[in-house]
Amino acid sequence: MARDFAFELVAQDRRTGARAGLLHTPHGTVETPLFMPVGTQAAVKTLSQQDLEGLGAQVLLANAYHLYLRPGAELVARAGGLHGFMGWGRPILTDSGGFQVFSLSGLTRIEEEGVYFRSHLDGSRHLFSPEKVMEIEHHLGADFIMAFDECTPYPCTEEYARNSMELTVRWAQRCAARHTQLQQEQEVPQALFGIVQGSVYPALRQRCAAELEALDLPGYAVGGLGVGEPPEMMRETLTSTLSHLPAHKPRYLMGVGLPHDLVEGVAAGVDMFDCVIPTRNARNGTAFTRLGRVRLKNAVLAEDPGPLDPECSCLTCTRYSRAYLRHLFQTREILGLRLATYHNLHFFLELMRRMRRAIIAGEFAGWQAEFLAAYRD
Amino acid sequence: MARDFAFELVAQDRRTGARAGLLHTPHGTVETPLFMPVGTQAAVKTLSQQDLEGLGAQVLLANAYHLYLRPGAELVARAGGLHGFMGWGRPILTDSGGFQVFSLSGLTRIEEEGVYFRSHLDGSRHLFSPEKVMEIEHHLGADFIMAFDECTPYPCTEEYARNSMELTVRWAQRCAARHTQLQQEQEVPQALFGIVQGSVYPALRQRCAAELEALDLPGYAVGGLGVGEPPEMMRETLTSTLSHLPAHKPRYLMGVGLPHDLVEGVAAGVDMFDCVIPTRNARNGTAFTRLGRVRLKNAVLAEDPGPLDPECSCLTCTRYSRAYLRHLFQTREILGLRLATYHNLHFFLELMRRMRRAIIAGEFAGWQAEFLAAYRD
Numbered sequence: 001m002a003r004d005f006a007f008e009l010v011a012q013d014r015r016t017g018a019r020a021g022l023l024h025t026p027h028g029t030v031e032t033p034l035f036m037p038v039g040t041q042a043a044v045k046t047l048s049q050q051d052l053e054g055l056g057a058q059v060l061l062a063n064a065y066h067l068y069l070r071p072g073a074e075l076v077a078r079a080g081g082l083h084g085f086m087g088w089g090r091p092i093l094t095d096s097g098g099f100q101v102f103s104l105s106g107l108t109r110i111e112e113e114g115v116y117f118r119s120h121l122d123g124s125r126h127l128f129s130p131e132k133v134m135e136i137e138h139h140l141g142a143d144f145i146m147a148f149d150e151c152t153p154y155p156c157t158e159e160y161a162r163n164s165m166e167l168t169v170r171w172a173q174r175c176a177a178r179h180t181q182l183q184q185e186q187e188v189p190q191a192l193f194g195i196v197q198g199s200v201y202p203a204l205r206q207r208c209a210a211e212l213e214a215l216d217l218p219g220y221a222v223g224g225l226g227v228g229e230p231p232e233m234m235r236e237t238l239t240s241t242l243s244h245l246p247a248h249k250p251r252y253l254m255g256v257g258l259p260h261d262l263v264e265g266v267a268a269g270v271d272m273f274d275c276v277i278p279t280r281n282a283r284n285g286t287a288f289t290r291l292g293r294v295r296l297k298n299a300v301l302a303e304d305p306g307p308l309d310p311e312c313s314c315l316t317c318t319r320y321s322r323a324y325l326r327h328l329f330q331t332r333e334i335l336g337l338r339l340a341t342y343h344n345l346h347f348f349l350e351l352m353r354r355m356r357r358a359i360i361a362g363e364f365a366g367w368q369a370e371f372l373a374a375y376r377d
Numbered sequence: 378m379a380r381d382f383a384f385e386l387v388a389q390d391r392r393t394g395a396r397a398g399l400l401h402t403p404h405g406t407v408e409t410p411l412f413m414p415v416g417t418q419a420a421v422k423t424l425s426q427q428d429l430e431g432l433g434a435q436v437l438l439a440n441a442y443h444l445y446l447r448p449g450a451e452l453v454a455r456a457g458g459l460h461g462f463m464g465w466g467r468p469i470l471t472d473s474g475g476f477q478v479f480s481l482s483g484l485t486r487i488e489e490e491g492v493y494f495r496s497h498l499d500g501s502r503h504l505f506s507p508e509k510v511m512e513i514e515h516h517l518g519a520d521f522i523m524a525f526d527e528c529t530p531y532p533c534t535e536e537y538a539r540n541s542m543e544l545t546v547r548w549a550q551r552c553a554a555r556h557t558q559l560q561q562e563q564e565v566p567q568a569l570f571g572i573v574q575g576s577v578y579p580a581l582r583q584r585c586a587a588e589l590e591a592l593d594l595p596g597y598a599v600g601g602l603g604v605g606e607p608p609e610m611m612r613e614t615l616t617s618t619l620s621h622l623p624a625h626k627p628r629y630l631m632g633v634g635l636p637h638d639l640v641e642g643v644a645a646g647v648d649m650f651d652c653v654i655p656t657r658n659a660r661n662g663t664a665f666t667r668l669g670r671v672r673l674k675n676a677v678l679a680e681d682p683g684p685l686d687p688e689c690s691c692l693t694c695t696r697y698s699r700a701y702l703r704h705l706f707q708t709r710e711i712l713g714l715r716l717a718t719y720h721n722l723h724f725f726l727e728l729m730r731r732m733r734r735a736i737i738a739g740e741f742a743g744w745q746a747e748f749l750a751a752y753r754d
Contacts, residue, residue, distance in 0.1 A: 042701075043710040050692060071704045075680060079700055087696045303452060315427060319464045323456055324419075327448045333420040334711055 005143075005191040005218045007032075007250045007271075015365040017242065017269030020356045023250055025091045025143040026188050027083065030058040032250065032271040033359075035262065035352045036093060037345055038279060041066050042076075042086045045279050046338040047345070049088050054315075055345050056353070059144070060088060061274045064136050065097025065104070065128075069119055073139035081141025081188075093144035093274070096133050099151045099255070110150065112167070130174035134192075138182045142190065146221065146254075147175040149195040154228045161199035168197045169211045176215045193252060195223040200233050202240045209244035220245050221252040222270075226261070235264060242269045259288055259351060263371055266355050267364070273352075278344035283337045285329050288347045292376035294322075296340060301326040314346035315339075382520075382568040382595040384409075384627045384648075392742040394619065394646030397733045400627055402468045402520040403565050404460065407435040409627065409648040410736075412639065412729045413470060414722055415656060418443050419453075419463045422656050423715040424722070426465050431692075432722050433730070436521070437465060438651045441513050442474025442481070442505075446496055450516035458518025458565075470521035470651070473510050476528045476632070487527065489544070507551035511569075515559045519567065523598065524552040526572040531605045538576035545574045546588045553592045570629060572600040577610050579617045586621035597622050598629040599647075603638070612641060619646045636665055636728060640748055643732050644741070655725045659717035662706050665724045669753035671699075673717060678703040691723035692716075 004026060011020040021032040037044045037052060040063045044052060052060065062082055067073060079085040082092050101117050102108060109116040114129030130148045137145035149168040152161050172194050179192045194212035198204030212220060222241050225234050238253065245251055252272035253265050262273055278288065285296040289309040294301075296308075304322035312318075316325070316339040328336030358367035381403060388397040398409040414421045414429060417440045421429060429437065439459055444450060456462040459469050479485060481497040491506030507525045514522035526545040529538050549571050556569045571589035575581030589597060599618050602611050615630065622628055629649035630642050639650055655665065662673040666686040671678075673685075681699035689695075693702075693716040705713030735744035 041704075041708045041710055043705055043708075043712045046711045046715070048692070048712060048716065049696065066708075070708055071679065071700075075700075078680060079682060079698070085698070085701055085704075087698070087701065302448065303455060305456060315425070319426065321456070321462070321464070323448075323452075324462055324464065327418075327462075328420055331418045331420075331443075331447055333418060334423045334714065335420045335425060337711065338423070338715070339425065 004189045007219070007248065009248070011360045011362075013267075013359050013364040014362070016267040016368070017239075018266050018355070018359050018364045018368075019269060019271065020359040021250070021271060023271070025191075027089060027091045027143055030091060031356060033266045033352055033355055034058050034272055035348045036061045036272065036274040037349075038274055038276045039086075041070070042082060044341075044345075045283065046334070046341045049086060051342060052088075052345075053090075055342070056349055057090070057345070059091040059093055059272075060086075061093050061095060062140070062142065063097055063100060064094045064133060064140060065100035067094075067140060068097065068136050069121055073136040077139035077141065081139075083141065091144070092142040094137050094140050094142040094146065095254075096137065096146040096148045097128065098133075098149045101128055102151060110167075112170075114148075114171075130171040131178040134175050134178040134182060138179075138186065138190065141188065144191050144193055144219070145179075147172045147192060147194050149197055149223055151227070152197050152199045152224045154199065154224070156199055158199075158201050158204070161197075161201055161204055165198045165204050165208045168195065169208060172212055172215060176217065191218040193217060193219040193221050195221045195254070196241055196245070197224045198241075199224060200229055200237050202237070205237060205241040206244045209241060213244075213246060217249075219250040219252060219272075221254050221272075223254045225253065226256040234261075235268070238265065238270070239268050258377060259348070260372060260375055260377060262348070262351060263355065263368055266352075266359075267368055278348045279341050282340035282344040285336075285340065287340050288344050290371070290374055296322075296325050296336070297329045298326070308343055309347070312343065312346065314343050316343040316346075381566045384596070384625065386625070388737045388739075390644075390736050390741040391739070393644040393745070394616075395643050395732070395736050395741045395745075396646060396648065397736040398627070398648060400648070402568075404466060404468045404520055407468060408733060410643045410729055410732055411435050411649055412725050413438045413649065413651040414726075415651055415653045416463075418447070419459060421718075421722075422660065423711070423718045426463060428719060429465075429722075430467075432719070433726055434467070434722070436468040436470055436649075437463075438470050438472060439517070439519065440474055440477060441471045441510060441517060442477035444471075444517060445474065445513050446498055450513040454516035454518065458516075460518065468521070469519040471514050471517050471519040471523065472631075472651075473514065473523040473525040474505065475510075475526045478505055479528060487544075489547075491525075491548075507548040508555040511552050511555040511559060515556075515563065515567065518565065521568050521570055521596070522556075524549045524569060524571050526574055526600055528604070529574050529576045529601045531576065531601070533576055535576075535578050535581070538574075538578055538581055542575045542581050542585045545572065546585060549589055549592060553594065568595040570594060570596040570598050572598045572631070573618055573622070574601050575618075576601060577606055577614050579614070582614060582618040583621045586618060590621075590623060594626075596627040596629060596649075598631050598649075600631045602630065603633040612645070615642065615647075616645050635754060636725070637749060637752055637754060639725070639728060640732065640745055643729075643736075644745055650729075655721035656718050659721040660714045662713075662717065664717050665721050667748070667751055673699075673702050673713070674706045675703070685720055686724070689720065689723065691720050693720040693723075
C-alpha cells in the first residue's frame with residue numbers, strides 16, 4: 001500500500017519550506033503542490049467533469065457526510081465507487097464529514113463512541129463513529145480518505161482543545177484499525193490520512209502530530225485552521241505543526257484558503273490544499289486575478305469591453321467581456337455562475353502550477369515576494 | 378438587402394410540404410429546417426456559447442423586451458450589437474417582445490400608437506410602438522428582427538381576432554417603414570420578418586398573410602399558435618396559413634413546440650422554429666429521447682447505470698449515467714440542469730438535421746411515420 005501512494009520530492013526551495021513533488025495513486029500520478037476543487041455532492045458546482053479535465057484539475061474532493069445522506073454510500077459502491085458514479089478517472093479525496101456533522105446538523109452529541117446527529121435534510125438520527133466513517137469512505141472508494149476528527153472550533157480554551165485533540169487521536173487509531181481490516185477485502189488500495197488538531201496551542205499540535213505519526217499513515221493533514229483565528233496565528237500554528245510532521249509524506253492544509261494563503265502555505269511546506277473559496281465566491285460574483293478581486297456585479301463594469309482578467313487564458317477570459325459577465329450576474333443567468341467558477345478555478349490551479357515551476361526553477365522566494373506585492377486582498 | 382438574406386430551396390418532399398433550404402445571412406449561411414435555441418437575456422440558460430457551437434446551433438434567439446430593460450439596447454449597440462456583446466459569431470434573431478409585453482408586464486394598455494406597460498422588474502412606465510421596437514432591434518443588431526405584433530390570446534372571438542389582426546398589420550406597415558429608414562444608416566443589413574396573426578380563423582389568417590406579403594418582407598412568421606388551442610386546430614390553422622405565404626421565402630413557426638410538433642411543422646412546410654421547451658423542461662428535470670420523455674427525478678433511475686438516451690452521442694449521454702443525473706437533480710446541483718439542457722438541445726437540433734437529411738434523400742414521409750410511431754409524448 002505504501003508504494004501505491006509513494007510521494008517523491010522533486011525539488012525543495014532553499015530559502016523557504018516550499019517543495020515540489022509527485023504523488024502516486026491508483027488513478028495516476030499528480031504533481032504537488034496542488035489545489036483540489038471541492039465537489040461536495042460528487043459535483044463541482046456548475047462545472048462538468050470535462051471542464052475539470054480541461055482546467056487541469058488533478059484531484060477532486062467530495063464529502064462523506066453529504067454522500068452518505070444522498071445518494072447513500074452503498075449505492076455509490078454498487079455504481080463502481082465515486083469514480084464510476086461521477087465519470088471521473090483521476091484521483092478523488094473524500095473528507096470524512098466531521099466538519100459537516102458539526103456545522104450542518106442539529107442536536108449533535110459527541111461521545112467517545114462517535115457523534116450522534118440529525119440529518120440536515122430530514123432530521124433523521126445517525127451515528128458517525130470512526131469505524132462507520134471508514135466503512136462509508138471505503139464504499140465511496142476515493143484514493144485518499146480522511147480520518148474522522150473533531151474540528152476544534154475557534155476560540156476555545158486549552159482544556160477543550162486538549163480533550164478534543166485527544167479524542168481525535170483515539171478516533172484516528174480506531175480509523176486506522178478499521179481501515180486496515182477493510183483494505184484486506186478490497187482490490188483497489190486507499191490511502192488514509194490523519195488530521196492534526198490542537199487549535200492554536202503549539203504543544204497540543206506537537207503531541208497530536210507525534211501520536212498520528214506513530215500510526216505510520218501515508219499522509220497527514222492540518223485541520224482546524226482558517227476557522228476564525230487571526231492570520232498571524234494561523235501562520236505560526238501552521239509552521240510549527242508542519243515542523244513536527246514527517247518530511248517525506250504529503251502534507252495537506254484543509255479548507256484554506258485565499259490566494260495569498262495558498263502562497264504562504266506552500267512557502268511553509270504544504271503540498272495539498274482544498275477550499276470552497278474559488279467556487280463559492282464565484283457564485284457570489286467575486287472573481288480572482290493576480291491583482292486581487294473583481295466584483296462582477298459592480299456597475300463600473302457595465303460597459304467594460306475587456307476580459308475579466310487580461311492575463312488569463314481561460315475559456316471565460318478569452319471570449320467574454322466584463323460587461324457581459326456583469327449582465328449575466330444582473331439577470332441571474334446560471335451561465336454567469338459557471339463562467340466565474342471556471343475562471344476562478346483556472347486562477348487557483350494555475351497559481352499552483354506557477355508555484356511548482358518556480359520551486360523547480362529555484363526561484364520560489366522571489367516569485368512569492370513578487371506575487372504578494374502585487375496581490376491586494 | 379434581399380440578396381443578403383437570400384433563401385434557396387434545396388429539396389422539396391413530394392408527399393408532404395417539407396422542404397430543405399439554405400438561408401444566407403451576414404453571419405453565414407444556415408441550413409433549414411432549423412431550430413433556434415432561446416437565449417432570452419442574451420444567454421441560453423446554463424450553456425456557454427462554446428457549448429452552443431459544439432451542439433451545432435445555427436441561429437440563437439434573443440428577446441428585445443428583456444434586453445431593452447437589461448442591460449439596455451443602446452448599451453448593447455455600443456458593445457458591437459448582440460454578436461459583440463455575447464461573443465457569438467453566428468446568426469441571431471430577436472423577437473420583438475410583443476409577447477412578453479402582454480404576458481409579463483402589468484397594467485398593459487393597447488392603443489393605436491403602441492402598448493403602454495410597466496416593467497416587470499421595477500414597475501417603471503414604458504411605451505413600445507412599432508417605431509420604438511424597430512429602433513431597439515436595430516440597436517441589438519440581430520440578423521433577423523421580428524415586427525411588433527399583438528399575439529392574439531386563445532380563445533378569442535372572431536371580432537377580437539379581426540381587430541387584433543388589423544392592428545398587427547398596421548403595426549407591421551409602420552415597422553417596415555421605420556426599418557427602411559434605419560437600414561439606410563446601418564452598415565450591416567437586418568431582415569425584418571412579418572408575423573401572421575388571426576387566431577384560429579382561416580379567413581383572418583389569409584387576409585393577414587396577403588397584407589403582409591404586400592410589404593415584400595424577406596420572411597414570414599406564423600404567430601399566435603401553441604397558445605392553448607387543440608392540436609388539430611393548430612395543425613389546420615398552420616397548414617392553411619402556410620398555403621397563403623410565398624413559397625420562396627422562409628417560414629417561421631413561433632414558440633412551437635414539442636418534438637412531434639416540430640416534425641408536423643416541417644411536414645407542413647415550416648423552415649424555422651424556436652421554443653423554450655428543450656431548455657425549460659430540462660431545468661424541470663424532463664429529458665427528451667426518440668421514444669419520449671424521461672423524468673430525471675424518477676426514483677426508478679436511482680441505480681440505472683445506463684446513459685440517459687442510449688442512441689445519443691452528446692457529451693451528457695457519452696459520460697454520465699442516469700443514476701448520476703438523478704442524483705444531481707435530487708441534490709439540486711446546477712450541473713444537472715446544464716447536462717439535461719445540453720442533451721435536450723442536442724436532441725432537438727439533431728432532430729432537425731435528421732429531417733433535413735430525410736427531405737434531401739426523398740425519404741421524409743417514411744421517416745416521419747416511423748418517428749411518430751415510436752415517439753410517445
